[in-house]
Amino acid sequence: MAWFKKSKNNIAEEKPELWNICPSCKAHIFKEEWAAGLKVCPKCNYHDRLTYQERIDLLLDDGSFKEINAEVSTNDPINFIDAKGSYAKKAAATKKKINMNEAVVTGCGNINDIPVVVAIMDFRFMGGSLGSGTGEKILLAAEYALRNKRPYIIFSASGGARMHEGIISLMQMAKTCAAIARLNKAGVPYFSVLTHPTTGGVSASFATIGDLNIAEPGALIGFAGRRVIEETIKQKLPADFQTAEYLLEHGFLDKIVARKDMKDFFAQLLPYAIKSPKRRR
Amino acid sequence: MAWFKKSKNNIAEEKPELWNICPSCKAHIFKEEWAAGLKVCPKCNYHDRLTYQERIDLLLDDGSFKEINAEVSTNDPINFIDAKGSYAKKAAATKKKINMNEAVVTGCGNINDIPVVVAIMDFRFMGGSLGSGTGEKILLAAEYALRNKRPYIIFSASGGARMHEGIISLMQMAKTCAAIARLNKAGVPYFSVLTHPTTGGVSASFATIGDLNIAEPGALIGFAGRRVIEETIKQKLPADFQTAEYLLEHGFLDKIVARKDMKDFFAQLLPYAIKSPKRRR
């Protein structure tokens, strides 16, 4: 085994373009296999981050996605400048690099012909941080779901608030939760899917108050950072701390659903949540 | 001290009619002092059981109490007979002895001129057990409070369900809670005061779902009996287990109020809960 691993590593070093290294267990997996496995490590079941486009492809019926509010973009409400320069420049560079306007993409689409509204966060955009544009898009999509009485599904992936927007970022927590509360009141279903990682201000707002809270296996989910907690309580945290499995055990998740089963899961779930002629005979 | 105690005991033995022995700390207290202290031990603060009449005298404005549904009495729905004989006979004897029809007395009265509806359990009546008559009176008083939009206060003192009435006793839990739920829905205040002891079926129904849960100091409050729990978990329970203080710490009580302060407490509380011309100017 050691020999095989070594040899595989050597091969990987020789032809790096062919190999992907699992961020969790460091196994070397053929890029083709990695992609075919939906970026889930065949060795350790690590669910690697997806781009919003990959998520849409996995979740929605082919060609059914229509983006809404694509033009909503970042703002720089406090003209923020840190050690590395201005937020405005950083945001502009990010937008250009990954061709997104904000850390979330919203729109409508179908899951097995059932219309839904989705908001899909993308960690590549400043760590999926909750900026004013992010919050605005999540709220606007909720309002769209409310008007059209369609189930709303948010896929979270976020390091938390976007501190470059200061207090305005904090306010997005209240803003998005207010939008969800309106759905609750109107009986419009809202499902939260927490993917790796969902922490800080996003965990403490829309991501944990789904009618159902779903998570991908192994996803890191928590309010405070591991380091901050360890410094505060002066002790080491258990290895499984803040994993999806840990949250399930502590009562905060309804279910852990593997990536490959996610669409089927929603196809099975949605009929319980929506009124249709076929429903309840 | 030992000498004094001994001598006091001797005196008590000589003139037992003058002394009361605290059920908790076994201190010998002059009966006069015991009564003047509202049956609260001056040594250990043990709040001894009160009769319904004593409770009414302490809580309500003089002469304001009017009993309702006094005629509701015990029933023997399952013709229960145990080792010691029939429930019917036992109930009849109890009624005669303490001149009560059931383990609770209900009615209306005033606290500092504020009209309230009260239900006051009396442990002397078969351990304050929840029989069908008990449940019926608690429900009827709740309906009276609902019709008249008056705050409802229940003083609990009960060992739990009255097993002599079998399943009908269990049903009183659901029945009384349904009555309380109606008050909740209508915004009519309901306050629960848990006195020593409040356990079993009464703790698991109306007694723990007050808008506020109040308790007297040291009151035993719990679902399962101490012995049953110790047998189940095979370990000794802490001394303060299931005390009012313990429940406060665990989030199930709003406040512990000493007997002597109870009326003043409600006089202070009630204006927050009722609409009156003076209210919120």
Place this chain on the structure above:
Amino acid sequence: MDLDFEAPLLDIENRIAELEELGSGSEIKFRSEITELRRKAKSISKKIYKNLTPWQTVQVARHKDRPLINDYIKNICSNFIELHGDRCYGDDQGIIGGFATIGNRQVMLIGHQKGKSVEENLECNFGMANPEGYRKALRLMRLAERYKLPVVSLIDTPGAYPGLEAEERGQAEAIARNLAEMSQLETPIVIVITGEGGSGGAIGIGVGDSIIMLENAVYSVISPEGCASILWRDGSKAPLAAEALKVTSDELLKLKVIDEIIPEPAGGAHRASDETMMAVKQTIVKHIDRLKRVAPTKLINKRYEKFAALGRFGKKKR
């Protein structure tokens, strides 16, 4: 765990099993003997089960082979989606629940889980739920209300767990809260007592519009053993207590605590799982269809009156 009063029946069943094994492969061998034994078994089981004492019924209700919630989920539900957690402290396995489809009716199913294997027994605490279980059940019922799904609750528990931590986390409050909330839930609630209806632990998810009971299930304010040890000062007097407490379905129907009895095949549900579950399914469907036609406000008022009338004897001022 054999039931001693079933001894004559078990003898015949064992003999049938023997003959079947001996004759395996051969179709004709012992055929008539087996047929005759089966006829006999049926007749004996009818006789035994017609005359069960209350204490014997308690034992049948507790039989380890009686269908449990997981059997119902497997056999009479489709598209079951288990939902976890109380959103506060944990996920209790003593009560489980989730979306389910029963005969094309979408429902929220909740119920006690006793477990079959020893590991399962331990994991779900033999169906003795903790406060988390009751709080999870309430969360799911509120979700059902929002999605306009009827609630189906299967009762089978020795009682709520009497543990130190259960008390600390408010066993009493959790049950009481459910009693209050279920009385006002704006969606039909169908209760089926399938095995043991153990006291507060049972009624904690037992308030509803239709209260149905399997023939050999029991429902009681206290276990016969507990009652005997208090009132007879002798736990072994449980058979006397079981009789005195009136814990059987026929008595409960008379007392109007339940609305309907689902008959069990002779020999009990533990001998005819599939047949029993099918009967339960049909009864649930019937009640759901009836209750769905009632307007929510009326439903809640009727539910209130139903429980208010329990233990009301004679005319009362209201």
Place this chain on the structure above:
Amino acid sequence: MDLDFEAPLLDIENRIAELEELGSGSEIKFRSEITELRRKAKSISKKIYKNLTPWQTVQVARHKDRPLINDYIKNICSNFIELHGDRCYGDDQGIIGGFATIGNRQVMLIGHQKGKSVEENLECNFGMANPEGYRKALRLMRLAERYKLPVVSLIDTPGAYPGLEAEERGQAEAIARNLAEMSQLETPIVIVITGEGGSGGAIGIGVGDSIIMLENAVYSVISPEGCASILWRDGSKAPLAAEALKVTSDELLKLKVIDEIIPEPAGGAHRASDETMMAVKQTIVKHIDRLKRVAPTKLINKRYEKFAALGRFGKKKR
């Protein structure tokens, strides 16, 4: 904990204290000198406090002598009845609450408790609440809604407690739930940021109709130290971060995150507790009286629009 930028002021104050002690008993001695020093102190404090940097304001907001919730309860409330418990797990002292009467208005008061003495600090975790605190607050707010009492929430926390058990019991969920529920609470909610408005721990009881802030209070998405250590990779750059984050009341008013600033006497609230609290009282009363005239549905819609508008720049499709 002296504030270094207050040094000139503290010198004078110390000198005044000395003279007062020396001259005690005698009315005339040092009188003119003390008067002169007082005049000087006033002028210097005005000067210092007019030009506080954001980082200095952070230090003022954290000053140990600033009025805390218990001071407000003692000084501007009557008939306070503290209510305990989340009805689920415990009673957190990092957030306290209860019925209170403020200027004849009956309210439900909630707020962070930091504590004065070391024992108090430890008991209430320096105002860093656990999930139980947020859940208790929600329970009290729902009670206020039922009794038609306005909610007054006093914010003063370094943040929600980052502990192992806090995570286990759902710190994130508890805060999120409050955000959602407060946005729909059918009673007026008045928020006053009296000291530190620390991130999620602050907004967890900070959604309301009127958001008011004491002049030298701060409100931020992250502590300046935390921000500096992440974005400057150096915690000692907190003064820079404090400036960049725009945490002071004047900036927050411009951003429309708050509706009103309550001015503090020169020298800060820690020098003029009574005066500050009286100003807070009057402002609370004013807002309650205004909000009570708004119909509940309108109130909730306006509250929604208020938060929806935060971080909305330019015209958006809706």
